[in-house]
Amino acid sequence: MPRSFPLSRVYQLLEPGPVVLLTTSRRGRHNVMAMSWHMMMEFEPPLIGCIVSGRHLSFETLRRTRECVLAIPEAHLGRQVAGIGNCSGRTKDKFAAFGLTPLPARHVAAPLVAECFANLECRVADARWVDRYNMFVLEVIHAWREPGVKAPRTLHHEGYGRCAVAGERLRLASRAR
Amino acid sequence: MPRSFPLSRVYQLLEPGPVVLLTTSRRGRHNVMAMSWHMMMEFEPPLIGCIVSGRHLSFETLRRTRECVLAIPEAHLGRQVAGIGNCSGRTKDKFAAFGLTPLPARHVAAPLVAECFANLECRVADARWVDRYNMFVLEVIHAWREPGVKAPRTLHHEGYGRCAVAGERLRLASRAR
Numbered sequence: 001m002p003r004s005f006p007l008s009r010v011y012q013l014l015e016p017g018p019v020v021l022l023t024t025s026r027r028g029r030h031n032v033m034a035m036s037w038h039m040m041m042e043f044e045p046p047l048i049g050c051i052v053s054g055r056h057l058s059f060e061t062l063r064r065t066r067e068c069v070l071a072i073p074e075a076h077l078g079r080q081v082a083g084i085g086n087c088s089g090r091t092k093d094k095f096a097a098f099g100l101t102p103l104p105a106r107h108v109a110a111p112l113v114a115e116c117f118a119n120l121e122c123r124v125a126d127a128r129w130v131d132r133y134n135m136f137v138l139e140v141i142h143a144w145r146e147p148g149v150k151a152p153r154t155l156h157h158e159g160y161g162r163c164a165v166a167g168e169r170l171r172l173a174s175r176a177r
Numbered sequence: 178m179p180r181s182f183p184l185s186r187v188y189q190l191l192e193p194g195p196v197v198l199l200t201t202s203r204r205g206r207h208n209v210m211a212m213s214w215h216m217m218m219e220f221e222p223p224l225i226g227c228i229v230s231g232r233h234l235s236f237e238t239l240r241r242t243r244e245c246v247l248a249i250p251e252a253h254l255g256r257q258v259a260g261i262g263n264c265s266g267r268t269k270d271k272f273a274a275f276g277l278t279p280l281p282a283r284h285v286a287a288p289l290v291a292e293c294f295a296n297l298e299c300r301v302a303d304a305r306w307v308d309r310y311n312m313f314v315l316e317v318i319h320a321w322r323e324p325g326v327k328a329p330r331t332l333h334h335e336g337y338g339r340c341a342v343a344g345e346r347l348r349l350a351s352r353a354r
Contacts, residue, residue, distance in 0.1 A: 009336070015213045016333035016341055017194010034353075036192045039216035041228050041310055049226055049312070051218050075347060082349035129306070133218055135226070137310075156193035156333065156343055159186070161351030164193055166333055166341035170252060172259035174338030176211075 002112075002119065005145035010046040011177075013072060013118050013145070014038065016166065018154035019081060021071040021116065022052070023102070024061040025109040030102050031089035032113070033058045034081050036157045038070075043177070046140040047125060054134055057089040062136060066124040069105055070138070071113035075153040075165045080115075082161055107141050117149040179289075179296065182322035187223040188354075190249060190295050190322070191215060193343065195331035196258060198248040198293065199229070200279070201238040202286040207279050208266035209290070210235045211258050213334045215247075220354070223317040224302060231311055234266040239313060243301035246282055247315070248290035252330040252342045257292075259338055284318050294326040 005013075014020070023032045038050035048070070052059045062068055073081055080098040087094065095102050095111075102111030105121045112119040121144075126137035156164040182190075191197075200209045215227035225247070229236045239245055250258055257275040264271065272279050272288075279288030282298045289296040298321075303314035333341040 012336040015194075016335050017192075017213075036194075037217045039226060039228065040214045041312065047310075049216060049310075051216065075345075078347050078349050082351040082353075085351055085353040133224075133226075133314075135218065151341070154333075154341070155347070156331075158193050158346075159189040159354060161349035161353070163347045163349060164328070164331070164343035165345045165347060167344035168252075168342045169335075170255050170332070170340045170342060172255050172338035172340060174259040174262055176259075176262040176338070177336065 002144040002146050005143040007046055007140060007143060008044045010120060010140050010143050011040045011043055014048060015040050016154065017156055018072050019157050021073060021084065021113055022058055023069045023071060023110045023113060024058050024065060025111060026061045026065055030095055030111050031058055031061060032084055032094050034085040041137065048138045048140065050136055050138060051134050052136060059134065062124065063127065063130060065109065067108040067110050068122050068138065069108065069110040069112055070120040070122060071116035072118040072154060073116050075155055077115060078155060078163065081155060112144065117146040117152050119144040179321040179323050182320040184223055184317060184320060185221045187297060187317050187320050188217045188220055191225060192217050193331065194333055195249050196334050198250060198261065198290055199235055200246045200248060200287045200290060201235050201242060202288060203238045203242055207272055207288050208235055208238060209261055209271050211262040218314065225315045225317065227313055227315060228311050229313060236311065239301065240304065240307060242286065244285040244287050245299050245315065246285065246287040246289055247297040247299060248293035249295040249331060250293050252332055254292060255332060255340065258332060289321065294323040294329050296321040
């Protein structure tokens with residue numbers, strides 16, 4: 001079972017640059033896309049910048065509903081992540097097509113993804129650069145994490161489906177948060 | 178020897194979210210900081226968003242000179258990367274202190290880092306969100322890459338010096354760039 005995860009530590013999930021799934025919901029229809037163009041912008045409250053192409057159905061839904069969930073998959077979900085990136089929610093229920101389980105979130109209509117080890121409930125905090133760069137600034141309002149996953153094997157996309165997997169961990173003598 | 182690398186493929190270096198070194202130069206003094214809060218914003222010309230804390234000397238230098246280099250280290254440079262993050266260029270010549278070799282760039286005064294497998298020469302393309310979020314939009318104007326490094330063991334920071342290392346590679350059946 002996932003547990004609530006402190007907002008002050010959300011950056012530890014996204015700073016390493018994993019592929020994430022972005023879920024949205026509108027008029028009772030869930031959708032999900034894969035995304036790698038995101039960054040942390042502030043520790044607390046956690047702010048996340050991300051770029052969503054206007055070609056995606058999720059772009060319009062995110063702009064209108066101003067809510068989403070960022071779910072972080074591990075490498076064993078690679079086939080589903082690639083499949084999600086290869087089709088559109090306009091013609092397919094991607095949760096059903098790829099065997100992913102939508103779970104109700106606490107604060108937003110967009111669903112959590114049960115199979116992902118972390119889920120971040122987000123609201124759009126700043127849409128002023130949507131027209132200029134397709135950039136949304138998201139604020140994480142609640143975070144969930146499976147406590148058992150200590151060293152997640154996240155995916156790091158290198159183009160055209162090639163992904164590096166986070167494996168070995170190093171401990172550097174860093175004083176930086 | 179590094180070779181010029183096509184600008185159209187720069188996203189393949191940064192999309193996976195590696196720790197990067199950001200170098201600057203002002204009045205003949207080089208400086209370098211470590212950074213994980215960055216994202217791709219456009220394929221070509223490559224645009225990169227990044228957040229640089231106002232506490233860093235690099236913030237003021239980047240704002241004034243509007244130039245930098247993003248250099249990507251591999252895990253064997255972990256000790257140096259952590260050391261760079263633990264001190265300030267106000268009191269130390271970090272290139273000398275950590276045994277890194279600055280090389281002249283082609284288009285900017287900021288130096289390349291010889292020990293890094295990739296180096297991206299950048300100009301500030303948009304500073305309008307510097308005051309709001311400490312966010313710079315960089316345009317990559319020239320890229321360099323060591324052709325021999327096929328699967329770089331990049332660092333992915335998870336907080337307080339803990340890093341995941343990119344290791345195993347997966348090929349997913351993705352049609353997405």
